[in-house]
Amino acid sequence: MASRGETAEPTLACISEGETLREAGHLMRALGVGSLEVLRQSGEFQGFISRDMLVETIAAGGDPKTLTVGEVVPVRKHPAKPRSVLPVRRPAGAR
16 A cells, blocks of 8 residues: 555556467456456567457357467557556466
8 A cells, every 4th residue: 555645556467468368367367357468579568358358259269278369459559658567476376
């Protein structure tokens, strides 16, 4: 909790564009979140993947074991402003 005069900066849960949808689902569940920030291999922001996007893609026949997050999340046409993103450690037991 931030003390008076300090601003608490939220920590975003991130995943690399090369991870599978299965990995994204496991990470969301382990962290108790409904979406993840997707980063390109270069570390640049690509977009967000939500639980709804996972469900829709799998329901349409996408294989969560082989389809990557980067194949599902649209690429941003305009670069995002640089900001600090803290890496998220996977909880013990998360795949």
